[in-house]
Amino acid sequence: MRIIDVNCDLGEGVVGEALLMPYISSCNIACGGHFGTKDTIDETIELAIKNKVKIGAHPSFPDQTNFGRKILNISAHDLKKSIQSQLELIAQRLEIFNVKMHHIKAHGALYNLIAKDIDAATNYINSIERFTKGVCVYVPYNSAIEKVAKERGINIKYEAFADRNYNTDMSLVSRSNKNAVISNPSVVFNHIRQMIENEKVLTIDKVLVSIKADTFCIHGDHKNALEILKEITRLLKKQNIQIA
Numbered sequence: 001m002r003i004i005d006v007n008c009d010l011g012e013g014v015v016g017e018a019l020l021m022p023y024i025s026s027c028n029i030a031c032g033g034h035f036g037t038k039d040t041i042d043e044t045i046e047l048a049i050k051n052k053v054k055i056g057a058h059p060s061f062p063d064q065t066n067f068g069r070k071i072l073n074i075s076a077h078d079l080k081k082s083i084q085s086q087l088e089l090i091a092q093r094l095e096i097f098n099v100k101m102h103h104i105k106a107h108g109a110l111y112n113l114i115a116k117d118i119d120a121a122t123n124y125i126n127s128i129e130r131f132t133k134g135v136c137v138y139v140p141y142n143s144a145i146e147k148v149a150k151e152r153g154i155n156i157k158y159e160a161f162a163d164r165n166y167n168t169d170m171s172l173v174s175r176s177n178k179n180a181v182i183s184n185p186s187v188v189f190n191h192i193r194q195m196i197e198n199e200k201v202l203t204i205d206k207v208l209v210s211i212k213a214d215t216f217c218i219h220g221d222h223k224n225a226l227e228i229l230k231e232i233t234r235l236l237k238k239q240n241i242q243i244a
Contacts, residue, residue: 002241004196005215006229007138007159009058009107011036011044014221021047023229025243026054026215028105028138031090033060033082034068041093049099056138059086059128060107068108069175076123083127091131103157104128105138106145112172115143122148129154141212142170160201160213162192162232163222168203170211179204183224185231192216192232193239 010017011029021027029044030036048055060068062082072079087104094101106114106124114121121144128137129152138159139146149156163182165173173180182188195201195216200208218225218232233243 002196003244004192004236004241005054005157006162006232006243007056007105007215007217008220008225008229009105009217010047010220011040011058012220013040016226017044017220018047019226020218020220020229021051021053023226023233023243024053024218026056026102028056028058028103028107029090030058030060030107031086033062033086033110034064034066034107036086036089038089038093041090042097045093045097045099049097054102055094055099056103056105057087057090057101057131058105058107059083060110062086068110071109071113076119080123080127083124087128087131101131101135103136103138104131105159111140114145115140116171118144118148121145125149125152125154138215140170141210157214158212159215159217160192160195160211162188162216163218163225163228166201166203166209168205168207168209170201170209173204181219181222183222183228185224185228186235188218188228189232189235192236196241 005025007026008024010027012035061072114124125148132154136155136157139156141158195213201211
């Protein structure tokens with residue numbers, strides 16, 4: 001049986017997050033940038049422990065107004081300071097629960113920026129590097145952040161998006177586009193299967209592009225997240241693929 005990781009962005013104030021936990025194998029907890037307080041972090045950690053889900057930090061631009069989905073006009077120094085503050089907060093909470101951080105995954109506009117901008121990726125790695133001992137970093141395949149992380153000897157895992165469409169340049173289709181998000185569970189499954197079996201992704205322009213993925217993201221705030229997770233779990237099992 002083949003094993004894959006399915007991750008979910010959680011601790012973001014979405015009703016019903018507890019229902020998603022049994023269907024995922026790792027989670028990315030908002031730690032105060034786009035969302036998150038000690039209480040929401042603790043609640044999500046407790047849920048992850050209960051469901052034996054690996055725990056990751058989900059830092060972002062410090063922008064709760066726009067939920068971290070817009071690039072902020074902020075200096076590299078101030079962004080580094082914010083990211084480190086976010087990681088310190090979740091590290092402190094994890095220590096209280098006596099559990100280790102498994103991974104770090106950037107959120108939203110920060111994730112997209114460091115995927116393509118080498119200077120931003122370098123500043124991001126400078127910001128998180130002291131937290132990466134024994135911790136992996138989720139990165140897109142063939143990205144700027146992958147390049148910098150590898151140069152620094154940081155352990156990475158390739159991430160692909162199960163519920164989002166891709167442009168041919170491998171950027172995610174903008175959420176302002178009606179085709180950005182995939183809502184049909186069967187289409188999500190086929191999207192994942194193509195990436196697993198052929199290491200290809202079908203882009204919005206119907207072009208097959210190479211991709212590698214160790215972990216697949218389903219967004220916790222997706223309106224069909226639970227339905228998608230239930231159905232892909234069922235369909236993956238039929239293909240002898242387990243989420244773990």
